[in-house]
Amino acid sequence: MRRFFRRKSSREVARDRLKILLISDRVNCSPEMMEMIKLDIAKVISKYMKIDSANMEIQINTKGKGSRGKTPTLYANIPILDLHK
């Protein structure tokens, strides 16, 4: 029973903290710059379709095994309200 409710071991805590820490370290991109990229993307897409810019999200991922040496990729999640403006 205790196994099911046990707290995360400090080993797991360290691993999880590092994974998150290194993503932002590696990308080296400030939150301000991310916000500016987001606004610019919204502006461009808005020329062609109606989007829900309040609920759009962007993030930079370094996917792939180990993630080192892989090209970081920008993911944008943009809800479209109307395809034909």
Added chain:
Amino acid sequence: MSNPEVIVVTSGKGGVGKTTTTANVGTGLAKLGKKVCLIDTDIGLRNLDVVMGLENRIVYNLVDVVDGNCRVKQALIRDKRNPGLYLMPSAQTKDKSAVSPGQMIKVIEHLKEQFDYVLLDCPAGIEQGFQNAIAGADRALVVTTPEVSAIRDADRIIGLLEANGFKQIDLLINRLRTDMVKRGDMMSASDVVDILAIPLIGIVPDDESVVISTNQGEPLVGNDSPAGRAYANVVRRVLGEEVPFLNFERGISFWTRVTGIFHKV
């Protein structure tokens, strides 16, 4: 010499075992008959001479060579035991700006004519000392311990090495404690490799004999201690041999069992 290799031993964070690793890998290579030169690039905080037990033989140092106060050969100290092993000590009184990357490259080019391996002990940090140490190197050995801060710094260093065009970067995990890994209180070697994603060249267990060997100024590579055996394996991997990793889970408990028996007898 045909194709000498210049290897920088670096870590970002201080105190993880760069100097110990430089001393042991260099000594191990020399024991296998290679001509090896160790360079301490930590200007102002030299330590490699002490770990090698050669601190009383220093006359000239790296800064003297660069300033033209002596020839390269005059600054090289021959090791006490291994005929093919030499140390170029760092200056204790100057600071890191006393040497430039261009000057380091020149010194290393000169040393490459006489040695099979040139090992550079890099200072902690990512400032000029680091830039000096990596300037003439074509291969890197990144040392880390299984701790969040050391791994974070190692990741930063690996990024900088890649940006500087390093093609061969290997990872050495130092001071692993298998008992803590088993309890779930320390990241395992595979956790660290997973996160840093570079090839693993060695796992050195946390071992009292490292402290003892540093006290005595005699590298322990090749002796019958867990760290001594681990470093011997690192040396063979540096030479390109495929050496299976010691299973520390079994290795250490077996070792304690054996010594336990001897203590009883």
